Amino acid sequence: MAWDFSTEPEFEEKLRWMDRFVREEVFPLEVLDVDEATFMRLVRSLQARVKEQGLWAAHLPPELGGQGFGQVKLGLMHEIDGMSPWAPIVFGNQAPDSGNSEVLALYGTPEQKERWLYPLLDGRIRSGFSMTEPMHAGSDPTVMSTTAVLEGDEWVLNGHKWFTSNGMIADFLIVMAVTDPDAAPHRRASMFIVPTDTPGVRRLRNIPTMAGGHERFGYGHSEIVYEDVRIPRANLIGEVGQGFTIAQMRLGPGRIHHCMRWLGQARRAFDMLCERALQREAFGAPLAAQETVQNWIADSAAEMQAARLMTLHAAWMIDRYGSAAARKEISLIKFYGAKVLHDVIDRAIQVHGSWGYSSDLPLEEMYRHARAARLYDGPDEVHRQSVARRILHDYQAPEGWLPREHIPTRREEARRRFAELLDQATANL
Ligand SMILES: Cc1cc2nc3c(=O)[nH]c(=O)nc-3n(C[C@H](O)[C@H](O)[C@H](O)COP(=O)(O)OP(=O)(O)OC[C@H]3O[C@@H](n4cnc5c(N)ncnc54)[C@H](O)[C@@H]3O)c2cc1C
Numbered sequence: 001m002a003w004d005f006s007t008e009p010e011f012e013e014k015l016r017w018m019d020r021f022v023r024e025e026v027f028p029l030e031v032l033d034v035d036e037a038t039f040m041r042l043v044r045s046l047q048a049r050v051k052e053q054g055l056w057a058a059h060l061p062p063e064l065g066g067q068g069f070g071q072v073k074l075g076l077m078h079e080i081d082g083m084s085p086w087a088p089i090v091f092g093n094q095a096p097d098s099g100n101s102e103v104l105a106l107y108g109t110p111e112q113k114e115r116w117l118y119p120l121l122d123g124r125i126r127s128g129f130s131m132t133e134p135m136h137a138g139s140d141p142t143v144m145s146t147t148a149v150l151e152g153d154e155w156v157l158n159g160h161k162w163f164t165s166n167g168m169i170a171d172f173l174i175v176m177a178v179t180d181p182d183a184a185p186h187r188r189a190s191m192f193i194v195p196t197d198t199p200g201v202r203r204l205r206n207i208p209t210m211a212g213g214h215e216r217f218g219y220g221h222s223e224i225v226y227e228d229v230r231i232p233r234a235n236l237i238g239e240v241g242q243g244f245t246i247a248q249m250r251l252g253p254g255r256i257h258h259c260m261r262w263l264g265q266a267r268r269a270f271d272m273l274c275e276r277a278l279q280r281e282a283f284g285a286p287l288a289a290q291e292t293v294q295n296w297i298a299d300s301a302a303e304m305q306a307a308r309l310m311t312l313h314a315a316w317m318i319d320r321y322g323s324a325a326a327r328k329e330i331s332l333i334k335f336y337g338a339k340v341l342h343d344v345i346d347r348a349i350q351v352h353g354s355w356g357y358s359s360d361l362p363l364e365e366m367y368r369h370a371r372a373a374r375l376y377d378g379p380d381e382v383h384r385q386s387v388a389r390r391i392l393h394d395y396q397a398p399e400g401w402l403p404r405e406h407i408p409t410r411r412e413e414a415r416r417r418f419a420e421l422l423d424q425a426t427a428n429l
Pocket of ligand 1: 140
């Protein structure tokens with residue numbers, strides 16, 4: 001009997017340190033009006049303290065250059081650093097660098113690790129992941145126009161990508177491109193390391209989004225054209241045609257890391273909801289006395305608890321059986337968690353009235369970010385569909401036209417099964 005919801009006291013202590021540190025040191029970063037150089041100086045000083053605590057880049061196992069906490073502990077940590085949009089960079093596990101470092105750690109050659117992974121883990125360079133294209137449905141990335149052709153000792157890339165997060169500030173991009181258009185859909189593409197200073201990498205713009213002001217300092221989602229971009233043959237990651245296998249591995253844990261951070265965001269909004277409900281009076285009583293507000297609090301608490309358990313369960317599945325075995329659980333929490341995050345922030349805005357809508361409070365920004373959660377790493381609909389397909393795979397249509405549970409039919413069968421006993425019972429009357 002191995003069910004267990006407890007955390008070792010030593011790790012609890014680390015979580016307490018993180019919680020204090022994020023609230024006291026990282027929250028203030030959100031409201032400082034400084035230039036990027038000053039901001040990064042502040043971030044670096046906080047990163048040094050995280051490294052001293054042994055909490056840096058916790059998403060990777062030690063043999064791959066990280067701290068080796070595993071996904072469940074990581075879930076508990078991300079729940080804390082998800083409270084602030086700036087905490088992940090302070091803890092060295094911000095997207096998309098965290099997913100990219102996993103790709104390089106698992107599939108990179110020793111030379112690729114030396115040149116790109118270790119500096120990335122150290123926070124000295126930044127990266128982007130360039131897969132989605134404007135002219136094709138990102139939900140179905142097997143259809144893609146970007147190509148990579150081998151010419152001598154070089155790969156030549158041509159294509160048009162967008163929504164490459166952090167593309168403008170990245171030192172290198174991991175680019176997905178078609179290498180064999182005639183192969184089976186999931187064997188068509190490969191992944192490449194493209195340094196951003198390679199001739200032909202044209203970073204057109206950061207696409208303005210709902211996130212708005214937060215995407216300052218060049219953080220944002222860029223549109224990039226790759227025009228006759230020549231990279232060494234050695235910049236292929238893994239094997240030719242392995243792009244989707246690697247993407248699946250990258251997006252599995254990557255998705256759940258987002259879900260873990262959403263728990264922290266939702267918690268922060270929930271705290272604001274409860275505090276305001278107690279503070280604000282209307283019609284002679286605090287808002288907390290209104291049944292509607294009580295319902296919001298109770299519904300939010302139940303949904304957050306469900307999301308937390310689903311997230312930690314998916315994390316446990318990954319730790320125990322690997323991310324491929326946890327695909328259903330990851331998809332479940334990806335769409336469910338995004339909705340919980342959205343709904344809790346929405347209720348927190350509502351209880352604050354017009355103040356909730358204003359940028360005097362962080363809720364409107366949280367709300368704008370939460371909207372994207374239903375799109376990135378696969379839209380809700382695709383994850384729902386994937387969950388439903390996996391579930392249906394374990395079912396069969398009952399024979400004939402009657403539902404299996406049809407009560408008159410079952411009653412007849414039950415009478416037949418117990419006929420002898422029923423007869424005896426009647427005879428004894
Ligand atoms: C903030 C943000 C950051 C991102 N970062 C990156 C990044 O770093 N790198 C990168 O490569 N991409 C990135 N993306 C792109 C993201 O992965 C895609 O937007 C996503 O995969 C959806 O693709 P699409 O936008 O082309 O929408 P489409 O594929 O055109 O889908 C549009 C809509 O169609 C509907 N739909 C699609 N499939 C189905 C279905 N099977 N059933 C029912 N309805 C369906 C859904 O409602 C969906 O929203 C990012 C996006 C956002 C918003």
